Amino acid sequence: MGRKLLLEHIDVPGIETFDVYRKNGGYRSVEKALKTMSPEDVVEEVKKANLKGRGGAGFPTGLKWSFLAKPEGVPRYLLCNADESEPGTFKDRYLMEKIPHLLIEGMIVSSYALGSNLSYIYIRGEYMWVLEILEKAIAEAYAKGFLGKNILGSGFDLDLRVAPGGGAYICGEETALIESLEGKRGNPRIKPPFPAVKGLWGCPTVVNNVESLATVVPIINDGAEEYTKLGTDASNGTKLISACGNVTRGGVYEIELGISVEEFIYGDEWCRGIANNKKIKALVPGGSSVPILPAHLITKTAAGENRLMSYESLADGGFASGSMLGSGGFIVFDEDQCIVRNTWNFARFYAHESCGQCSPCREGTGWMEKVLHRLENGKGNMRDIELLADINKKIEGNTICPLGDAAAWPVAAAIRHFREEFEWHVTHPEDAVKGNYGLLKGITV
């Protein structure tokens, strides 16, 4: 059994209530931080813990915090990004649904560290019932004196509010989130200035993922030194992984970073192998926007080393033969699946979710979706495959926000590793209309 930090008490009945949560050691970190540590100590501890942002990009949380501008007389804000909308990712939802006080506790400590007296949880519109769970938990925390004025007699005030979005993927981009929270259309802002200098209402702002903020709790409780004992040298601690697709047992798992991918897929404790005794064909290890890995690169890297569930190991080989840990949306494909169909599905998502502000993303995502749709339906030609590769090269890096990259990477990787499937759709147009590649290939090829 791997050690759990976040989900340790997840199965305790009534853990969503304040009293049960408190009995199981909850809110200890608030007491410790507010009574014995200065805000700088907390930031230093998180920095030492080498916590990488759990939202997808993996930017060190402590470093992000240290960038926060602190001009006199200007309020600062901490925003929790709970706009979890990456296809394949549902870890934050599980955490907030089951153990909402953990997030609230993490936010109190983090707000104290950053000097925010008003913090928000921005939650996606589709998670309305989770919003109710959070609001109930927040009301309890207010009643017990962990939120509001003068928390635990420390002189630190904190108001915590939950704000729902309208259900747009783009609002998970931090500046679009800020725009949306301000009541505007959720368009990403042009950077610079960065939110750490000019964020919500023009004030310095930090935006962190749900899991990152929740992880602050065990870091403060046990100390950074204890925390960094978990995981590998560069990827410390634990990570929530939401496994889905053709695995026997999907769900949200907390893993210690550094277990092998093979163990995670086939281990009894985790996914228990591929469903229906099928073979694995491909893996998207970190949410729909990361590059897809073909079967021979899943358990081993291109260099022949064991592939581990860690930031470095999954990225080993760069985009040529690696991928990213991303947000932990672990999508497994078995041999019956069609990569072209799946790539089109992802492309359709990004075309639908592009905000339409900058030209490469607005036009490019729509174009890729149309070409992929044509290919999938047997109306493509070989030229289209080159065209797709070229379009995504021209979107990547030229957009305002990372949505353009997120849309381009999966298409580029699918063509890189599964070109024969794209070609099959061109050479077998009738079969491509009839059914999917994985099921038909054995019969027709």
Place this chain on the structure above:
Amino acid sequence: MVKVTIDGIEVEVEAGTTVLNAARKIGGDVVPPAMCYYSKLEGSGGKCRTCLVEVAAGSANDPRPMPKLVASCSTPVQDGMVIKNKTSEKVHVNRGAVTEFLLINHPLDCPICDQAGECHLQDLGFEHGASGTRYEEERRTFDPIDIGNKIKLHMNRCILCYRCVMVANQLTDKRVHGVLGRGDHAEISTYISNAIDNDFSGNMIDVCPVGALTDKTFRFKSRVWFLKPMEASRSCTKCAGKAVVWMFGEEIYRVTARKDKYGEVEDNDGKPAWICNDCRFDHKNVSDWNIEGPRKINRHSVISANHYEKANPLENNTKKIK
């Protein structure tokens, strides 16, 4: 003051200036094209990505190059920064890509578009576009609509630069139009067919880089290159009354603001000389105006380059046609 080098030319500008404005200080062809940036409109820029440039050195203190191209209109200069615009192959390729993206859903109806001849997209396509298209899908279409009684909106031609939204926000007292929808279906529109009725709404036409917003009092009257632009003024209580009237013989066909070579409204006494709708739409008699003299159209445009006038276009453009 900080020093920045653009395409090998050093220029000294105030700290906080954007790369684009530093390039404009040098002038000539080191200036990146800008479809959405408009110096007179606060918050404009960053969207069209045509002004992307390569940063070969970030600053004197940190001379590392930047991994991605940056939007020159929204990137402030640093002391010792080295920028490559026309000298960068990467910029050339990606500017071509942006041009292609802007054109895939554009109707290319220049022959019947009133903006032809002074259209920034036409210029961009001329300089950075390919001769054919790789786009085989159906183009996205919208019906043209009237927004107010003086302005026609052809959403098909729009490149979503957001300039007209900013005009409405910053010049008029009430904005009733904006961007609806997302992705490649985002559109400029008024919510539930609201009419735009405001003294300064006509400036939306002037800031539009393409033919998406056109003047209904001028539509289909004449091609712009047949008209003679004349500087003119009148005493107006709403605006400075300084405009350009576009004449054919003794008749005034249309009235626009005075625009500089970047297509932006010129300053008058330190403030942008936006003109009011009275001047623009309702005063088209020669007797309404003091005609001051011919206006030199000092714009980077296909008209001023005489692409329509030269007998042999190849002779004139051999350098550009590859």
